[in-house]
Amino acid sequence: MVNLSVNLSGIEMANPIIPASGTFGFGYEFAELYDINCLGTFSFKGTTLNPRFGNPTPRIAECEGGMLNAVGLQNPGVDKVISEELPKLAKVFHKPVMANVSGFSLEEYVETVRKLDGEKQIGWFEVNISCPNVHGGGMSFGTSAASAAQVTEAVRKVTSKPLYIKLSPNVTDITEIARACEASGADGVSLINTLMGMRIDLKKKKPVLANVTGGFSGPAIMPVALRMVYQVYKAVNIPIIGMGGISTAEDVIEMMLAGATAVQVGAANLINPYASRDIIDALPAAMEKYGIRSLSEIIGAAHA
Amino acid sequence: MKQAIYEITRNQKIADHVYEMVLRGDTSAITAPGQFINIQLAGKYLRRPISICDWSDTDITIIYKVVGGGTEQMSEMHPGETLDVLVGLGNGYNTKKSGDAPVLLGGGVGVPPMYGLCKALRAEGKAVKVILGFNTASEVFYENEFRALGAEVTVTTVDGSYGMKGFVTDALKTMEYSYFFTCGPMPMFRAIESVAVTSGQYSFEERMGCGFGACMGCTCKTKYGNKRICKDGPVLEREEIVW
Numbered sequence: 001m002v003n004l005s006v007n008l009s010g011i012e013m014a015n016p017i018i019p020a021s022g023t024f025g026f027g028y029e030f031a032e033l034y035d036i037n038c039l040g041t042f043s044f045k046g047t048t049l050n051p052r053f054g055n056p057t058p059r060i061a062e063c064e065g066g067m068l069n070a071v072g073l074q075n076p077g078v079d080k081v082i083s084e085e086l087p088k089l090a091k092v093f094h095k096p097v098m099a100n101v102s103g104f105s106l107e108e109y110v111e112t113v114r115k116l117d118g119e120k121q122i123g124w125f126e127v128n129i130s131c132p133n134v135h136g137g138g139m140s141f142g143t144s145a146a147s148a149a150q151v152t153e154a155v156r157k158v159t160s161k162p163l164y165i166k167l168s169p170n171v172t173d174i175t176e177i178a179r180a181c182e183a184s185g186a187d188g189v190s191l192i193n194t195l196m197g198m199r200i201d202l203k204k205k206k207p208v209l210a211n212v213t214g215g216f217s218g219p220a221i222m223p224v225a226l227r228m229v230y231q232v233y234k235a236v237n238i239p240i241i242g243m244g245g246i247s248t249a250e251d252v253i254e255m256m257l258a259g260a261t262a263v264q265v266g267a268a269n270l271i272n273p274y275a276s277r278d279i280i281d282a283l284p285a286a287m288e289k290y291g292i293r294s295l296s297e298i299i300g301a302a303h304a
Numbered sequence: 305m306k307q308a309i310y311e312i313t314r315n316q317k318i319a320d321h322v323y324e325m326v327l328r329g330d331t332s333a334i335t336a337p338g339q340f341i342n343i344q345l346a347g348k349y350l351r352r353p354i355s356i357c358d359w360s361d362t363d364i365t366i367i368y369k370v371v372g373g374g375t376e377q378m379s380e381m382h383p384g385e386t387l388d389v390l391v392g393l394g395n396g397y398n399t400k401k402s403g404d405a406p407v408l409l410g411g412g413v414g415v416p417p418m419y420g421l422c423k424a425l426r427a428e429g430k431a432v433k434v435i436l437g438f439n440t441a442s443e444v445f446y447e448n449e450f451r452a453l454g455a456e457v458t459v460t461t462v463d464g465s466y467g468m469k470g471f472v473t474d475a476l477k478t479m480e481y482s483y484f485f486t487c488g489p490m491p492m493f494r495a496i497e498s499v500a501v502t503s504g505q506y507s508f509e510e511r512m513g514c515g516f517g518a519c520m521g522c523t524c525k526t527k528y529g530n531k532r533i534c535k536d537g538p539v540l541e542r543e544e545i546v547w
């Protein structure tokens with residue numbers, strides 16, 4: 001028997017698989033298809049203080065080995081998340097959930113986390129300082145060590161739950177940002193958010209996305225994500241949630257060898273709605289194939 | 305919604321750039337005309353959403369136009385090959401509001417979902433008028449299939465090379481009807497909106513990520529709040545649409 005369980009900042013998870021924020025809504029579209037309690041947990045749709053419509057359409061474009069999205073943090077706002085989404089979620093998911101939070105100012109991050117902090121089902125916070133699709137916020141906090149530290153420090157004061165900061169790959173040195181988060185009280189970091197990209201429609205000779213640029217995700221970005229997780233693992237002593245193009249059980253093992261304690265599955269959920277469950281089902285055989293008895297023993301094992 | 309593997313039993317050209325494909329497999333997830341399926345293609349990351357033209361207990365018929373690499377790939381597939389498909393997506397048309405004499409307006413590759421809808425309305429005993437709009441004679445398809453359902457069919461072509469010269473709205477203006485249903489390009493929708501005299505339902509198209517409501521890639525604003533074209537649509541009622 002192989003052991004899939006991992007411990008993420010004091011919370012035991014049956015397996016390290018976490019559907020990534022923005023690809024799993026608040027869970028119930030997927031709960032219609034399979035029992036989502038098989039998941040380690042999932043990171044719910046990025047929540048902001050106020051309701052957001054997001055960007056105009058088209059918001060989606062295809063690329064070789066992946067896709068671009070420029071949804072722009074569409075969500076009902078934190079009050080409705082608490083009054084409507086979480087009660088609905090509680091009926092179909094009975095494990096601690098990861099609360100993904102975004103903001104456009106320090107005050108907004110703080111206020112959103114403060115409001116969510118009393119919700120019993122929330123196990124971890126994942127604070128997104130790396131959304132590439134919103135202007136005047138989001139990623140701008142994640143592109144300098146100083147502002148990443150500011151957000152971390154401010155949010156840290158209003159929650160004692162495990163606090164993960166979600167990092168942008170669209171920076172010169174991601175390890176510097178990760179270190180700043182660690183020094184400011186983060187319990188962990190999750191990486192990578194999408195890579196900023198674009199496509200141009202040849203017939204119209206104009207950008208495909210109404211937002212012009214979007215976030216690139218899918219299998220094509222996996223080597224980039226893996227490299228960054230590997231580098232950050234060397235740089236910090238806090239756990240890492242690794243993500244970026246994960247589509248198979250083998251990808252999960254690779255990401256954990258690079259240093260991830262848990263792994264998020266993003267775009268794959270959109271292509272195959274059963275992807276996260278299928279990856280969990282495939283893990284035992286993949287572990288046996290590579291002589292792995294316990295997943296928690298291989299975290300960072302690729303490092304000398 | 306169900307995900308399954310379907311066998312292609314037919315894939316043939318029926319008009320310029322337009323193909324009819326029949327897929328054999330589980331159709332139990334289809335609940336209404338106007339729903340769509342989402343097809344995975346080798347080498348393409350995103351699935352291709354295509355409206356359902358007709359279905360039985362064992363078969364799904366789709367009609368698609370070759371507009372890019374994905375649909376071109378589909379056009380080159382042969383009977384016996386299989387496809388991974390998500391079936392039964394979207395809300396579909398609500399036939400309960402049709403009244404006794406609805407009119408159906410299909411433009412180009414907006415025609416296919418009108419067929420399943422026409423079949424459903426005929427089964428309910430409604431007197432159905434159908435207006436099929438194309439650019440030119442070589443693009444016309446399914447005229448006889450609609451007639452075989454007992455519908456009163458008018459074909460319009462923009463260049464006048466077949467049927468009535470003009471747009472579907474030129475035919476619509478001459479008719480009496482209790483309700484309308486439509487699928488087609490946005491300029492056609494705007495024209496219908498300006499001349500239609502009853503309530504109706506429009507089926508919208510948008511670039512989609514997942515097709516089942518998870519990614520928020522295809523959201524639009526309506527008078528009753530945000531709706532996902534893939535899950536809360538693609539069919540919206542005239543009264544809720546923000547133009």
